[in-house]
Amino acid sequence: MTRNLTKLGLITAATVLCLAPMSGTSAADVNTLLATCANCHGKDGASTDPNDPVIGGMSATYLAAQMSAYKKKERPCPATEVKAGDKKGTKTDMCEVVKDLGDGDIKAVADYLAKQKFVRASQAADAALAAKGQQLHQQNCEKCHSNNGSVPDDDAGILAGQWTAYVKEQLAAFKSDARKGDPKMKPAIDRLDAASIDALVNFYASLK
Numbered sequence: 001m002t003r004n005l006t007k008l009g010l011i012t013a014a015t016v017l018c019l020a021p022m023s024g025t026s027a028a029d030v031n032t033l034l035a036t037c038a039n040c041h042g043k044d045g046a047s048t049d050p051n052d053p054v055i056g057g058m059s060a061t062y063l064a065a066q067m068s069a070y071k072k073k074e075r076p077c078p079a080t081e082v083k084a085g086d087k088k089g090t091k092t093d094m095c096e097v098v099k100d101l102g103d104g105d106i107k108a109v110a111d112y113l114a115k116q117k118f119v120r121a122s123q124a125a126d127a128a129l130a131a132k133g134q135q136l137h138q139q140n141c142e143k144c145h146s147n148n149g150s151v152p153d154d155d156a157g158i159l160a161g162q163w164t165a166y167v168k169e170q171l172a173a174f175k176s177d178a179r180k181g182d183p184k185m186k187p188a189i190d191r192l193d194a195a196s197i198d199a200l201v202n203f204y205a206s207l208k
Protein backbone atom coordinates (compact mmCIF):
# COMPACT_ATOMS: atom_id res chain seq x y z
CA MET A 1 0.00 0.00 0.00
CA THR A 2 2.71 2.41 1.08
CA ARG A 3 4.73 1.49 -1.99
CA ASN A 4 1.82 1.98 -4.36
CA LEU A 5 1.18 5.44 -3.01
CA THR A 6 4.86 6.33 -3.38
CA LYS A 7 4.84 5.09 -6.94
CA LEU A 8 1.83 7.22 -7.70
CA GLY A 9 3.59 10.15 -6.07
CA LEU A 10 0.71 10.63 -3.66
CA ILE A 11 2.83 10.68 -0.53
CA THR A 12 6.39 11.83 0.03
CA ALA A 13 9.39 9.71 0.96
CA ALA A 14 9.37 11.34 4.41
CA THR A 15 5.85 10.08 5.05
CA VAL A 16 6.90 6.62 3.92
CA LEU A 17 9.76 6.55 6.42
CA CYS A 18 7.28 7.36 9.21
CA LEU A 19 4.96 4.58 8.10
CA ALA A 20 7.75 2.14 7.39
CA PRO A 21 8.09 0.36 10.75
CA MET A 22 4.57 -0.96 10.34
CA SER A 23 5.39 -2.74 7.08
CA GLY A 24 8.82 -4.02 8.15
CA THR A 25 10.83 -2.62 5.24
CA SER A 26 11.09 1.03 4.34
CA ALA A 27 10.38 2.10 0.79
CA ALA A 28 13.83 3.70 0.73
CA ASP A 29 15.47 0.30 1.37
CA VAL A 30 13.39 -1.31 -1.33
CA ASN A 31 14.41 1.31 -3.85
CA THR A 32 18.09 0.80 -2.98
CA LEU A 33 17.69 -2.94 -3.36
CA LEU A 34 15.87 -2.59 -6.66
CA ALA A 35 18.65 -0.35 -7.96
CA THR A 36 21.12 -3.17 -7.22
CA CYS A 37 18.98 -5.64 -9.12
CA ALA A 38 18.70 -3.22 -12.04
CA ASN A 39 22.50 -3.20 -12.41
CA CYS A 40 22.15 -6.69 -13.90
CA HIS A 41 18.46 -7.39 -14.54
CA GLY A 42 17.77 -4.01 -16.14
CA LYS A 43 15.17 -1.42 -15.19
CA ASP A 44 12.11 -3.08 -13.62
CA GLY A 45 13.59 -6.51 -14.33
CA ALA A 46 13.50 -6.14 -18.11
CA SER A 47 17.00 -7.52 -18.70
CA THR A 48 18.67 -6.64 -21.98
CA ASP A 49 21.70 -8.82 -21.19
CA PRO A 50 21.45 -12.39 -22.55
CA ASN A 51 23.21 -13.72 -19.43
CA ASP A 52 20.73 -12.24 -16.94
CA PRO A 53 17.15 -13.49 -16.95
CA VAL A 54 14.20 -11.12 -17.39
CA ILE A 55 12.50 -11.15 -13.97
CA GLY A 56 9.93 -8.32 -14.10
CA GLY A 57 6.38 -9.67 -14.45
CA MET A 58 6.92 -13.11 -12.91
CA SER A 59 4.61 -13.90 -9.99
CA ALA A 60 5.54 -12.60 -6.54
CA THR A 61 5.23 -16.16 -5.21
CA TYR A 62 7.72 -17.52 -7.73
CA LEU A 63 10.17 -14.61 -7.35
CA ALA A 64 10.18 -14.83 -3.54
CA ALA A 65 10.62 -18.62 -3.67
CA GLN A 66 13.63 -18.32 -5.97
CA MET A 67 15.26 -15.60 -3.88
CA SER A 68 14.83 -17.81 -0.81
CA ALA A 69 16.25 -20.76 -2.72
CA TYR A 70 19.39 -18.75 -3.56
CA LYS A 71 19.60 -17.61 0.05
CA LYS A 72 19.57 -21.23 1.22
CA LYS A 73 21.91 -22.17 -1.65
CA GLU A 74 19.32 -24.63 -2.96
CA ARG A 75 19.97 -23.37 -6.48
CA PRO A 76 23.32 -23.14 -8.27
CA CYS A 77 24.81 -19.65 -8.04
CA PRO A 78 27.00 -19.18 -11.10
CA ALA A 79 29.41 -16.24 -10.84
CA THR A 80 28.34 -13.26 -12.88
CA GLU A 81 29.53 -9.74 -13.57
CA VAL A 82 27.81 -6.56 -12.40
CA LYS A 83 26.84 -4.81 -15.65
CA ALA A 84 26.26 -1.25 -14.43
CA GLY A 85 26.62 1.10 -11.45
CA ASP A 86 29.46 1.62 -8.95
CA LYS A 87 30.47 -2.03 -8.87
CA LYS A 88 30.43 -2.47 -12.64
CA GLY A 89 32.86 -5.16 -13.79
CA THR A 90 33.15 -6.89 -10.38
CA LYS A 91 32.01 -10.49 -9.93
CA THR A 92 29.29 -11.74 -7.64
CA ASP A 93 26.46 -14.29 -7.74
CA MET A 94 22.78 -14.52 -6.78
CA CYS A 95 23.45 -16.29 -3.44
CA GLU A 96 25.73 -13.41 -2.49
CA VAL A 97 23.19 -10.81 -3.67
CA VAL A 98 20.36 -12.11 -1.46
CA LYS A 99 22.32 -13.45 1.51
CA ASP A 100 21.48 -10.59 3.89
CA LEU A 101 17.89 -10.03 2.82
CA GLY A 102 15.14 -10.67 5.35
CA ASP A 103 11.72 -12.08 4.51
CA GLY A 104 10.27 -8.54 4.45
CA ASP A 105 12.88 -7.36 1.92
CA ILE A 106 12.30 -10.41 -0.27
CA LYS A 107 8.55 -9.91 -0.21
CA ALA A 108 8.80 -6.18 -0.98
CA VAL A 109 11.16 -6.69 -3.92
CA ALA A 110 9.12 -9.63 -5.27
CA ASP A 111 5.85 -7.67 -4.98
CA TYR A 112 7.35 -4.73 -6.88
CA LEU A 113 8.84 -6.84 -9.66
CA ALA A 114 5.63 -8.86 -10.04
CA LYS A 115 3.76 -5.66 -10.90
CA GLN A 116 6.12 -4.89 -13.80
CA LYS A 117 5.73 -6.05 -17.37
CA PHE A 118 7.64 -9.12 -18.57
CA VAL A 119 9.49 -7.59 -21.52
CA ARG A 120 10.34 -10.42 -23.92
CA ALA A 121 13.97 -10.65 -25.00
CA SER A 122 14.86 -9.52 -28.47
CA GLN A 123 16.84 -12.49 -29.82
CA ALA A 124 17.15 -14.65 -32.93
CA ALA A 125 15.21 -17.90 -33.37
CA ASP A 126 15.27 -20.59 -36.07
CA ALA A 127 11.72 -20.93 -37.47
CA ALA A 128 11.90 -24.66 -38.27
CA LEU A 129 13.31 -25.53 -34.87
CA ALA A 130 10.74 -23.27 -33.19
CA ALA A 131 7.90 -25.17 -34.92
CA LYS A 132 9.28 -28.46 -33.61
CA GLY A 133 9.74 -26.87 -30.18
CA GLN A 134 6.12 -25.71 -30.10
CA GLN A 135 4.96 -29.32 -30.49
CA LEU A 136 7.34 -30.53 -27.79
CA HIS A 137 6.12 -27.79 -25.48
CA GLN A 138 2.46 -28.73 -26.04
CA GLN A 139 3.14 -32.39 -25.33
CA ASN A 140 5.47 -32.05 -22.35
CA CYS A 141 5.29 -28.64 -20.72
CA GLU A 142 2.03 -26.81 -21.45
CA LYS A 143 0.06 -28.38 -18.61
CA CYS A 144 2.25 -26.59 -16.04
CA HIS A 145 3.70 -23.75 -18.21
CA SER A 146 0.40 -22.66 -19.75
CA ASN A 147 -0.15 -20.43 -22.78
CA ASN A 148 3.37 -21.25 -24.03
CA GLY A 149 4.94 -20.55 -20.66
CA SER A 150 3.67 -16.98 -20.41
CA VAL A 151 1.31 -17.06 -17.41
CA PRO A 152 2.77 -15.63 -14.17
CA ASP A 153 0.10 -17.30 -12.00
CA ASP A 154 1.46 -20.73 -12.89
CA ASP A 155 4.22 -19.84 -10.38
CA ALA A 156 6.71 -21.62 -12.64
CA GLY A 157 8.75 -18.72 -14.03
CA ILE A 158 8.12 -17.40 -17.55
CA LEU A 159 9.55 -19.25 -20.52
CA ALA A 160 8.04 -17.29 -23.44
CA GLY A 161 10.60 -14.67 -24.43
CA GLN A 162 13.14 -15.55 -21.72
CA TRP A 163 16.81 -15.32 -22.73
CA THR A 164 17.93 -18.58 -24.36
CA ALA A 165 21.26 -18.94 -22.54
CA TYR A 166 19.44 -18.78 -19.20
CA VAL A 167 16.70 -21.28 -20.16
CA LYS A 168 19.31 -23.73 -21.50
CA GLU A 169 21.36 -23.43 -18.35
CA GLN A 170 18.31 -24.12 -16.16
CA LEU A 171 17.26 -27.18 -18.18
CA ALA A 172 20.79 -28.57 -17.77
CA ALA A 173 20.65 -27.80 -14.02
CA PHE A 174 17.32 -29.66 -13.61
CA LYS A 175 18.70 -32.59 -15.59
CA SER A 176 21.81 -32.88 -13.44
CA ASP A 177 19.79 -32.32 -10.22
CA ALA A 178 21.91 -29.24 -9.40
CA ARG A 179 18.60 -27.30 -9.34
CA LYS A 180 15.77 -29.20 -7.77
CA GLY A 181 12.52 -28.01 -9.28
CA ASP A 182 9.02 -29.41 -9.11
CA PRO A 183 9.61 -33.18 -8.77
CA LYS A 184 6.83 -33.78 -11.31
CA MET A 185 8.79 -31.78 -13.89
CA LYS A 186 11.90 -33.96 -13.64
CA PRO A 187 10.63 -36.81 -15.88
CA ALA A 188 9.56 -34.27 -18.54
CA ILE A 189 13.04 -32.75 -18.56
CA ASP A 190 14.85 -36.09 -18.42
CA ARG A 191 13.04 -37.18 -21.58
CA LEU A 192 14.59 -34.31 -23.56
CA ASP A 193 17.66 -34.99 -25.69
CA ALA A 194 19.96 -32.20 -26.91
CA ALA A 195 18.01 -31.76 -30.17
CA SER A 196 14.70 -31.39 -28.30
CA ILE A 197 16.20 -28.82 -25.94
CA ASP A 198 17.49 -26.88 -28.92
CA ALA A 199 14.01 -26.94 -30.49
CA LEU A 200 12.30 -25.85 -27.26
CA VAL A 201 14.62 -22.91 -26.60
CA ASN A 202 14.18 -21.74 -30.20
CA PHE A 203 10.41 -21.87 -29.65
CA TYR A 204 10.59 -19.74 -26.47
CA ALA A 205 12.99 -17.32 -28.22
CA SER A 206 10.58 -17.02 -31.17
CA LEU A 207 7.83 -15.59 -28.92
CA LYS A 208 8.22 -11.82 -29.19
Ligand code: HEC
Pocket residue numbers: 033034036037038039040041051052053055063066067075076077078080081082083092093094097109157158166169
Ligand atom coordinates in the same frame (compact mmCIF):
# COMPACT_ATOMS: atom_id res chain seq x y z
C1 HEC B 1 25.58 -9.28 -10.66
C2 HEC B 1 24.38 -9.42 -11.45
C3 HEC B 1 23.08 -9.64 -10.71
C4 HEC B 1 22.52 -8.87 -9.71
C5 HEC B 1 23.10 -7.64 -9.05
C6 HEC B 1 21.24 -9.47 -9.41
N1 HEC B 1 21.03 -10.58 -10.19
FE1 HEC B 1 19.46 -11.84 -10.08
N2 HEC B 1 20.35 -13.09 -11.44
C7 HEC B 1 21.55 -12.85 -12.06
C8 HEC B 1 21.90 -14.01 -12.87
C9 HEC B 1 23.15 -14.17 -13.73
C10 HEC B 1 20.86 -14.95 -12.68
C11 HEC B 1 20.78 -16.37 -13.24
C12 HEC B 1 21.52 -17.25 -12.25
C13 HEC B 1 21.26 -18.70 -12.39
O1 HEC B 1 21.74 -19.28 -13.34
O2 HEC B 1 20.56 -19.26 -11.52
C14 HEC B 1 19.89 -14.33 -11.79
C15 HEC B 1 18.71 -14.94 -11.38
C16 HEC B 1 17.73 -14.32 -10.63
C17 HEC B 1 16.43 -14.88 -10.33
C18 HEC B 1 15.90 -16.20 -10.81
C19 HEC B 1 15.04 -15.99 -12.03
C20 HEC B 1 14.21 -17.17 -12.40
O3 HEC B 1 13.57 -17.10 -13.46
O4 HEC B 1 14.17 -18.16 -11.66
C21 HEC B 1 15.78 -13.97 -9.56
C22 HEC B 1 14.37 -14.09 -9.00
C23 HEC B 1 16.67 -12.85 -9.37
N3 HEC B 1 17.86 -13.09 -10.03
C24 HEC B 1 16.35 -11.72 -8.64
C25 HEC B 1 17.25 -10.70 -8.35
C26 HEC B 1 16.94 -9.60 -7.47
C27 HEC B 1 15.60 -9.39 -6.80
C28 HEC B 1 18.07 -8.82 -7.41
C29 HEC B 1 18.31 -7.59 -6.57
C30 HEC B 1 18.06 -7.72 -5.15
C31 HEC B 1 19.07 -9.46 -8.27
N4 HEC B 1 18.53 -10.59 -8.82
C32 HEC B 1 20.35 -8.97 -8.48
C33 HEC B 1 22.33 -11.70 -11.95
C34 HEC B 1 22.13 -10.72 -11.00
Ligand code: HEC
Pocket residue numbers: 137140141142143144145155156157158159167170171180181182183184185188189192200
Ligand atom coordinates in the same frame (compact mmCIF):
# COMPACT_ATOMS: atom_id res chain seq x y z
C1 HEC C 1 4.38 -30.94 -13.49
C2 HEC C 1 4.52 -29.55 -13.84
C3 HEC C 1 5.65 -29.16 -14.77
C4 HEC C 1 5.94 -29.69 -16.01
C5 HEC C 1 5.28 -30.83 -16.74
C6 HEC C 1 7.04 -28.89 -16.52
N1 HEC C 1 7.39 -27.93 -15.60
FE1 HEC C 1 8.90 -26.59 -15.79
N2 HEC C 1 8.52 -25.88 -13.92
C7 HEC C 1 7.49 -26.29 -13.11
C8 HEC C 1 7.52 -25.53 -11.89
C9 HEC C 1 6.52 -25.64 -10.75
C10 HEC C 1 8.64 -24.67 -12.00
C11 HEC C 1 9.15 -23.61 -11.00
C12 HEC C 1 9.55 -23.95 -9.70
C13 HEC C 1 10.57 -24.99 -9.54
O1 HEC C 1 11.72 -24.84 -9.95
O2 HEC C 1 10.18 -25.97 -8.92
C14 HEC C 1 9.24 -24.92 -13.28
C15 HEC C 1 10.37 -24.27 -13.75
C16 HEC C 1 10.89 -24.40 -15.02
C17 HEC C 1 11.99 -23.64 -15.56
C18 HEC C 1 12.77 -22.58 -14.82
C19 HEC C 1 12.14 -21.23 -15.07
C20 HEC C 1 12.97 -20.11 -14.56
O3 HEC C 1 12.55 -18.97 -14.72
O4 HEC C 1 14.06 -20.35 -14.01
C21 HEC C 1 12.19 -24.06 -16.84
C22 HEC C 1 13.25 -23.56 -17.80
C23 HEC C 1 11.21 -25.07 -17.10
N3 HEC C 1 10.42 -25.26 -15.98
C24 HEC C 1 11.07 -25.71 -18.31
C25 HEC C 1 10.16 -26.74 -18.54
C26 HEC C 1 10.06 -27.42 -19.81
C27 HEC C 1 10.89 -27.10 -21.05
C28 HEC C 1 9.11 -28.39 -19.66
C29 HEC C 1 8.65 -29.42 -20.66
C30 HEC C 1 9.70 -30.22 -21.28
C31 HEC C 1 8.61 -28.29 -18.29
N4 HEC C 1 9.27 -27.26 -17.67
C32 HEC C 1 7.62 -29.09 -17.75
C33 HEC C 1 6.55 -27.25 -13.41
C34 HEC C 1 6.56 -28.06 -14.54
